[in-house]
Amino acid sequence: METAKVILMILLILCAVSVNFTQNLLQAVIIFMSYSSIMCIVWLLMESPDLAITEAAVGAGVSGTLFLMTLRRIRNEDERQQKAGEIAEETSDQQQV
Amino acid sequence: MKDTWKNNFKRWMDGDQDLMEHILDTDEHRDEARAALKEEEHQILKKADEARGTQRVERLEMRGYYLTYHLVAIVSCVLLICVLLFTIANLPRYGVENPEATVVTRRYIEKGLQETGAVNIISGIILDYRAFDTLGESHVLFTALICVMILLQRDKKNMRSEFEDYYTIRNDRFHELYGDPVMHGVGSLLVPSIILYGIYVLLNGQISPGGGFSGGAVIGAGLIIFASAFGLLKVDRFMTRKLFSWIAFCSLSFYSFAKGYVFFTGANGLENHIPKGTPGAILSGGLILPLDIAVGLVVACTMYGFYSLFKRGNIGSD
Numbered sequence: 001m002e003t004a005k006v007i008l009m010i011l012l013i014l015c016a017v018s019v020n021f022t023q024n025l026l027q028a029v030i031i032f033m034s035y036s037s038i039m040c041i042v043w044l045l046m047e048s049p050d051l052a053i054t055e056a057a058v059g060a061g062v063s064g065t066l067f068l069m070t071l072r073r074i075r076n077e078d079e080r081q082q083k084a085g086e087i088a089e090e091t092s093d094q095q096q097v
Numbered sequence: 098m099k100d101t102w103k104n105n106f107k108r109w110m111d112g113d114q115d116l117m118e119h120i121l122d123t124d125e126h127r128d129e130a131r132a133a134l135k136e137e138e139h140q141i142l143k144k145a146d147e148a149r150g151t152q153r154v155e156r157l158e159m160r161g162y163y164l165t166y167h168l169v170a171i172v173s174c175v176l177l178i179c180v181l182l183f184t185i186a187n188l189p190r191y192g193v194e195n196p197e198a199t200v201v202t203r204r205y206i207e208k209g210l211q212e213t214g215a216v217n218i219i220s221g222i223i224l225d226y227r228a229f230d231t232l233g234e235s236h237v238l239f240t241a242l243i244c245v246m247i248l249l250q251r252d253k254k255n256m257r258s259e260f261e262d263y264y265t266i267r268n269d270r271f272h273e274l275y276g277d278p279v280m281h282g283v284g285s286l287l288v289p290s291i292i293l294y295g296i297y298v299l300l301n302g303q304i305s306p307g308g309g310f311s312g313g314a315v316i317g318a319g320l321i322i323f324a325s326a327f328g329l330l331k332v333d334r335f336m337t338r339k340l341f342s343w344i345a346f347c348s349l350s351f352y353s354f355a356k357g358y359v360f361f362t363g364a365n366g367l368e369n370h371i372p373k374g375t376p377g378a379i380l381s382g383g384l385i386l387p388l389d390i391a392v393g394l395v396v397a398c399t400m401y402g403f404y405s406l407f408k409r410g411n412i413g414s415d
Contacts, residue, residue, distance in 0.1 A: 049306040050219060053298060057314035062400050065321055069407040091142070092149075 005045055011038050029067045036060040214373035215303035215382035223308065224385045224392075228356050231309075231388075235352065235395050239345060242399045242406075251410030284326025291319035295397070302389040303382035309392030316393065317400025329405060336401065338413035344398050348391035355384055 015035040022028045036059030043052035205222055213221035223231050292315075298305075299312025324332045362369040374381035405412045 050308060050311050053307055053311040054314055057311065057318045058400075061318040062314065062321065062403070065325075066403055066407055069404070073407070092146070 001045070005042070008038055008042050008045070012042070025071055026068075029064060029071065032067070033060045033064040036064070210376055213382060213385065214376055215385050216376050217303055217305060217308075219306070220302045220308045220382070220385055220389070224302075224388045225383070228359075228388070231392065232352055232356055234310075235349060235392050238399050239349060239395060242345075242402050245403060245406050246412075249406045249410050280326045284322060288319055288323045288326070291322065292316055295319055295393075299389060299393040300379065300386070303385045304377060304379070309389040310396055312389070313393035313396025314400060316397040320397065320401040321404045324401070324404060324408075329408060332401070332405075333413055336413060338411075341398055341402065341412050344394050348394045352388055352391045355388065359384065 012035065015031050015038065019028050019031050019035070022031065036055055039059065040052045040055040043049070043055055205218060205226065209218045209221045209226075210216065213225040215221035215225070295312050295315035295318075297312075298307035298315055299309065302308030302312065320332065320336075359369055359371070361367075371383045373383050376382075380386065402412050
């Protein structure tokens with residue numbers, strides 16, 4: 001059981017660090033949700049099943065869903081801005097040539 | 098990006114460029130007005146380039162600021178980590194008896210069942226000894242929902258046009274997985290069991306692990322899966338705006354009044370007439386079961402309300 005705990009803790013730290021280094025927001029949300037799922041198992045191993053239930057429902061379920069909804073709301077705007085940036089870069093490249 | 102045929106075609110496909118532009122832009126068709134326009138555009142682009150140059154200088158000037166900013170960020174982060182690690186090192190070890198810090202804990206463990214009537218000590222602590230805390234928590238959740246409503250609710254005042262609501266709903270329906278057979282099958286398989294499990298957790302708060310918040314969150318998650326599998330309009334049939342407000346109002350005021358009665362009698366040394374019941378049965382723990390139901394209803398409504406507000410900026414179809 002101790003090795004399982006150590007492995008879960010290492011996975012937790014990995015998840016927490018890797019959220020900072022992802023550029024893609026969708027990946028960040030998925031890593032966040034997996035963090036919550038691992039945390040749920042850790043709560044179970046620490047003998048607090050009520051916290052585990054709440055963590056699974058709120059952390060991995062509802063807040064992840066809300067993050068995804070927000071991403072979809074802002075994605076259109078984001079894509080438009082990205083496209084505008086690309087066009088600006090292209091025009092500046094053509095100017096330099 | 099090079100000016101090849103493929104790229105031109107891609108740009109045309111994206112709607113950024115007109116293929117006919119180059120064909121019309123040959124020497125035969127060049128006239129004075131067009132040339133003047135081109136010249137003007139060239140001047141504007143030149144000015145933009147100059148502005149970009151000044152921006153570069155500004156960026157160089159800002160570099161010192163960024164350096165200090167990053168340094169301060171790193172130093173404060175390391176300091177915070179040190180403080181937290183130091184605090185953790187000073188905490189009593191996990192599972193070791195600490196006589197000074199466990200006076201309250203021992204009282205809860207020894208007399209909890211007798212005083213609250215709940216087999217699950219955690220429920221007894223949350224909804225009996227520290228019920229004032231939980232009252233604040235459920236009100237905080239409700240306040241959060243009101244804040245989301247202020248930010249995201251769509252009504253006549255903040256819609257850009259009269260038909261925006263209609264268009265967003267139609268657009269959502271187009272991109273949604275409402276008719277998807279996989280979503281349908283998984284939803285019809287999962288939703289009943291999830292909601293049943295949520296109700297079980299909610300009602301057995303005083304016997305087994307769980308309680309108001311966990312059960313309510315599970316029911317809310319079930320409602321969200323139902324809404325995303327079968328569409329928000331199906332949920333609107335039973336979850337109208339009016340019902341939502343009534344549930345939130347009744348649960349919160351019931352909690353406040355019931356707990357106010359208990360606080361009043363407890364503080365004045367009066368006898369309160371709430372039966373404790375036999376420990377281990379569903380109807381035990383005095384006020385814990387009704388309070389659990391109240392908290393669970395508020396939490397479930399809030400979870401679903403968040404989803405609905407994020408999705409279309411409204412709770413219920415009206």
